[in-house]
Amino acid sequence: MNRTPHKTTKPADTHFMRRSYIRKKICRFCADRNLKIDYKDSKLLRNFVTERGKIMPRRITGNCAYHQRRVAKAIKMSRIVSIMPYTSVNY
Numbered sequence: 001m002n003r004t005p006h007k008t009t010k011p012a013d014t015h016f017m018r019r020s021y022i023r024k025k026i027c028r029f030c031a032d033r034n035l036k037i038d039y040k041d042s043k044l045l046r047n048f049v050t051e052r053g054k055i056m057p058r059r060i061t062g063n064c065a066y067h068q069r070r071v072a073k074a075i076k077m078s079r080i081v082s083i084m085p086y087t088s089v090n091y
């Protein structure tokens with residue numbers, strides 16, 4: 001067995017470096033049991049959308065999968081009842 005080893009073209013440490021910036025956040029809803037996800041609570045939901053009204057991904061919000069799902073659903077529901085915007089207009 002005299003195989004030439006594969007040349008691995010792994011990216012440099014840049015990828016790892018970029019990730020090390022991000023501090024691991026804990027899920028807000030898991031940390032605070034009293035905090036309830038309510039589609040009427042626009043103040044709370046506002047924390048989970050971007051300025052333009054997009055739902056923020058889990059890696060930014062730090063929510064756990066379960067609560068991110070709940071938040072996303074709440075935002076979508078509040079959009080339907082027009083509490084939250086689908087997209088924000090430039091003021």
Ligand SMILES: [Zn+2]
Pocket residue numbers: 027028029030031063064065066067068
């Ligand atoms: Zn959670």
